Amino acid sequence: xxxxxxEALAAFRRTPLLTMLSVxxxxxxxxxxGLFGLTAFNISQAVREVENKVEVxxxxxxxxxxxQLQVAQEELRRLPEVxxxxxxxxxxxxxxxxxxxxxxRDVFTDLESNPLPASLEVRLRPGQSSPEAVSRVAKRLxxxxxxxxxxxxxxxxxxIYTIRRLFGAAATAIGGAFALVAGIIIATAIRIAVFARRExxxxxxxxxxxxxxxxxxxxxxxIITGLLGGITAAALTxxxxxxxxxxxxxxxxxxSEWIVAVVVAGTVFGFLSSIVxxxxxxxxx
Amino acid sequence: MIRLSSVSKEYAxxxxxxxxxxxxxxxxxxxxxxGHSGAGKSTVMRLIQMADMPSGGEVRVSGFSSKLIRQRDIxxxxxxxxxxxxxxxLLRDRTAEENVAFALEVTGTKRSAIAPRAHRVLTxxxxxxxxxxYPDELSGGERQRVAIARALVNEPLLLLADEPTGNLDEWAxxxxxxxxxxxxxxxxxxxxxxHDLDLVRAHPQYRVIELSQGAxxxxxxxxxxxxEPQQA
Ligand SMILES: Nc1ncnc2c1ncn2[C@@H]1O[C@H](COP(=O)(O)OP(=O)(O)O)[C@@H](O)[C@H]1O
Ligand SMILES: [Mg+2]
Numbered sequence: 287x288x289x290x291x292x293e294a295l296a297a298f299r300r301t302p303l304l305t306m307l308s309v310x311x312x313x314x315x316x317x318x319x320g321l322f323g324l325t326a327f328n329i330s331q332a333v334r335e336v337e338n339k340v341e342v343x344x345x346x347x348x349x350x351x352x353x354q355l356q357v358a359q360e361e362l363r364r365l366p367e368v369x370x371x372x373x374x375x376x377x378x379x380x381x382x383x384x385x386x387x388x389x390x391r392d393v394f395t396d397l398e399s400n401p402l403p404a405s406l407e408v409r410l411r412p413g414q415s416s417p418e419a420v421s422r423v424a425k426r427l428x429x430x431x432x433x434x435x436x437x438x439x440x441x442x443x444x445x446i447y448t449i450r451r452l453f454g455a456a457a458t459a460i461g462g463a464f465a466l467v468a469g470i471i472i473a474t475a476i477r478i479a480v481f482a483r484r485e486x487x488x489x490x491x492x493x494x495x496x497x498x499x500x501x502x503x504x505x506x507x508x509i510i511t512g513l514l515g516g517i518t519a520a521a522l523t524x525x526x527x528x529x530x531x532x533x534x535x536x537x538x539x540x541x542s543e544w545i546v547a548v549v550v551a552g553t554v555f556g557f558l559s560s561i562v563x564x565x566x567x568x569x570x571x
Numbered sequence: 572m573i574r575l576s577s578v579s580k581e582y583a584x585x586x587x588x589x590x591x592x593x594x595x596x597x598x599x600x601x602x603x604x605x606g607h608s609g610a611g612k613s614t615v616m617r618l619i620q621m622a623d624m625p626s627g628g629e630v631r632v633s634g635f636s637s638k639l640i641r642q643r644d645i646x647x648x649x650x651x652x653x654x655x656x657x658x659x660x661l662l663r664d665r666t667a668e669e670n671v672a673f674a675l676e677v678t679g680t681k682r683s684a685i686a687p688r689a690h691r692v693l694t695x696x697x698x699x700x701x702x703x704x705y706p707d708e709l710s711g712g713e714r715q716r717v718a719i720a721r722a723l724v725n726e727p728l729l730l731l732a733d734e735p736t737g738n739l740d741e742w743a744x745x746x747x748x749x750x751x752x753x754x755x756x757x758x759x760x761x762x763x764x765x766h767d768l769d770l771v772r773a774h775p776q777y778r779v780i781e782l783s784q785g786a787x788x789x790x791x792x793x794x795x796x797x798x799e800p801q802q803a
Binding site: 492493494 | 673
C-alpha cells in the first residue's frame with residue numbers, strides 16, 4: 287500500500303467521528319440533489335409521454351368554405367411546431383362521439399341536424415410542445431375568421447413546467463446549503479489532521495518531500511470521504527424511491543448514469559474541498 | 572558548497588538577526604559556527620536550508636541561489652543536505668529504523684531499497700542493535716545518532732547540525748562529534764553550530780566562524796572571496 291493511502295486510512299482511524307460527519311454532510315447534500323433528480327426525471331418522463339398527445343384543436347364554424355380550409359391547412363403545415371394536421375369533418379366528429387359515448391347513441395341518432403363542429407386537430411412535434419409553442423400555435427389558429435374556438439390542455443403543460451422549476455430552485459438552495467456545511471466540515475477535518483501530523487509534516491519537508499507528496503494523504507482522505515458520501519447519497523435516494531414507490535405512487539428509477547454522476551460529484555467535491563483546505567493549512571505548519 | 576554574500580536578515584518583531592554576513596564553506600570542510608545564544612547561528616542554518624529567505628544579500632548552496640530558487644525546487648535542495656537539531660526531532664511512534672526509513676519513503680525511494688539502506692546507515696552510526704527501539708527507549712546520544720542516520724540516509728553532500736550536542740552529556744557529545752569527524756573524513760561537508768567552546772578548542776584543526784549580534788566577528792580560515800566566485 288502506498289504511503290499516501292496508508293496515511294489517509296490512518297486519519298480515518300484517528301478521527302472516526304469527524305470522518306463520519308463529513309461523509310454524512312456530503313451524503314445529505316447529494317441526497318437532496320438525488321431527490322430532485324428523481325422528481326425531475328419522473329416529471330420529464332410524464333411530460334414526454336403526454337407530449338406526443340399534445341394537441342391544439344380549432345373548432346370550425348359551419349360556414350367555413352372548402353377554399354378557406356385548403357389555404358389554412360397549407361399554412362399550418364408549414365409551421366415548424368406542427369407535426370401532423372388532421373381535418374375532422376362534422377360527420378367524423380359525430381361518429382367518434384357516438385363511438386366514445388355509447389350510452390348517448392340514441393340521443394345522437396334522434397338529432398335532426400349534426401350539432402358537432404368540424405375541427406382542425408394539430409399535433410405538435412416532440413420538443414416543440416413547451417407552453418410558448420402551444421400558445422403560439424393556438425394564437426395562429428384563433429386568427430382565422432372561420433375558427434370558432436381553440437382548445438388546448440388548459441395550461442397544464444405550463445403547470446408542470448412551473449412545478450419542475452420550483453423543485454429545481456428548492457433543491458439548489460437546500461443542496462447548496464448542505465454542500466457548504468459539508469465543505470466546512472471537510473476543511474475542519476483536514477485542519478485537525480494537519481495539526482495532528484504537524485511534526486511529521488515538518489520532518490517530511492526537512493528531508494525534501496515535495497509539496498505534492500505532503501498533500502497527497504490529505505487529498506486522498508478527502509476523495510475517499512467524498513466517494514463514501516456519494517455512495518451513501520445514492521443509497522438514500524434509492525431508499526426514498528422504494529418507499530415512495532411502495533406507499534405513494536409509481537415512479538421510475540433513475541438511469542444508472544445519473545447514479546454514477548451523484549457518486550462522481552461527491553468524489554470531486556471531496557477532492558476540491560480537501561485540496562483547498564490542505565493548501566491553506568499546510569502553509570501554517 | 573555554501574556561500575553567503577552580504578546577507579542580512581530582519582524579523583518584523585525582533586529586528587536585525589543578521590547583518591552583512593559573508594562566508595564561504597568549501598566542499599569537504601568541517602566548520603564550527605559559534606557565538607552566544609541569540610547571535611544568529613540558527614538563523615544562518617535556516618537560511619542555508621532556505622526555510623527562510625534573507626532580507627538582503629544572497630545565499631548560495633550547492634548550485635541553488637536564494638535569489639533564483641523557486642518554491643518547488645526547495646525539496647531538491649533539501650535532499651542534498653542532512654539536518655540535525657539539538658532536540659533530535661524524531662517521530663515517537665516509530666522505531667529507530669522506521670524513523671530513518673521515513674526520510675526515504677517520503678522522497679520516493681523504491682520500496683525494496685528502503686530497508687537495506689536504513690539498516691546500512693544505522694550500522695554506520697553504531698546503532699544497528701537498537702533498530703527496533705522507539706525513541707523513548709533510547710538515550711540522548713542514541714537518539715541523536717538516529718537523527719544523524721536519518722540525515723545521512725539520502726546520501727547528502729552537506730550535513731548541517733544546529734547545536735547537535737546541546738542536549739547531551741559530555742561523553743555522548745564526544746561520541747557524536749567523533750561521528751561527524753568520520754563522516755567528514757569520508758568527504759562530506761559539515762557545518763556545525765555550537766556554543767560549546769570546550770569542544771571547539773579541543774579541535775583546533777577545524778575552521779571556526781564566530782558570530783556576535785548577527786555579524787561575523789572571527790573567521791579562523793576565511794576563504795578568499797575572489798576564488799571560485801561563481802561556484803558556491
Ligand atoms: N522566527 C523568528 N522571529 C523573530 N525573531 C527571530 C526568529 N528567529 C530568530 N529570531 C531572532 O533572531 C536572533 C538570532 O536568533 P538565532 O539565530 O536563533 O540565534 P542562535 O541560534 O545563535 O541562538 C535572536 O534575537 C532571535 O530572537
Ligand atoms: Mg540556535
